[in-house]
Amino acid sequence: MIMERLDRPIRHAKITRDMTVSQLVSSLSGAAFGAGRLCEAVDIYRDMVSDRECTKFFGLAGAMVPAGMRQIVSDMIRDEEINILVSTGANLVHDIIESIGLHHYKGTDTADDVELKHSSINRIYDVFLPEEHFAGLEEKLQPIFRELPDKLSISEFLSHIGGKVDDDNSILKSAYDMGIPVYCPAIQDSIIGLQAWLYRQTNPLNVDVFADMKGLIDRCYEAKRSGVFIVGGGVPKNFIL
DSSP states (O other): OHHHHTTOOOOOOOOOTTOOHHHHHHTTTTOOHHHHHHHHHHHHHHHHHHOTTEEEEEEEOSSHHHHTOHHHHHHHHHTTOOSEEEEOHHHHHHHHHHHTTOOOEEOOTTSOHHHHHHTTEEEETTEEEETHHHHHHHHHHHHHHTTSOSEEEHHHHHHHHHHTOOOTTOHHHHHHHHTOOEEOTTTTSSHHHHHHHHHHTTSOOEEETTTHHHHHHHHHHHOSEEEEEEESOHHHHHHHO
8 A cells, every 4th residue: 555655656736827726726636744734625626516416514613604604605505515515603693794785894813802892893813803793693593583483493483583684695584585595503502592692581582402403314214315514613514424
């Protein structure tokens, strides 16, 4: 096995004028380390998205929406490159914030956090988010909660929210339009979960946190083939794998 590897000399990548991103990645096919693995990953992903019988899972963790990756995920859903989305609650919170016309701002990770606190500004690494945006989120969510059925799963809960979002660039809205389930097994660990808890103090709301297990398992067994694209790790990765 080791000796067989000596039949594969490293092919050194070459960058040329006007080459495309695809050509650049292809030129890395004979390289090693991260470069070679990037090319291998692209080949696997290309096979996955082009396979009509492949069920495509997407795990979304980390602060990807605040960092500016929201549109990419939304487009992937509408382009049918995602069949099942599993996300952290935080990314969905920030998706809704953007959908109501509020924004995240490019700041700096070296800012004085005490000064930011006094200015009512949240910091997500080098992204700034005014505290008042969470008040805007509350104004959006609370009326939606009043329209929910008495009992539903987390994915149904998120689908109802997505149906009330008026922004085609939204992840939740795109998932709703395309009939893509959005699973968020740790939704309590987010401002959406906090707002739902606040609503429950005076109103009926029964979200079954176990109900989505059957739907996910059924989809796994029904899939002829499956592929996974994982951004970050954490709960979404564990829930998928």
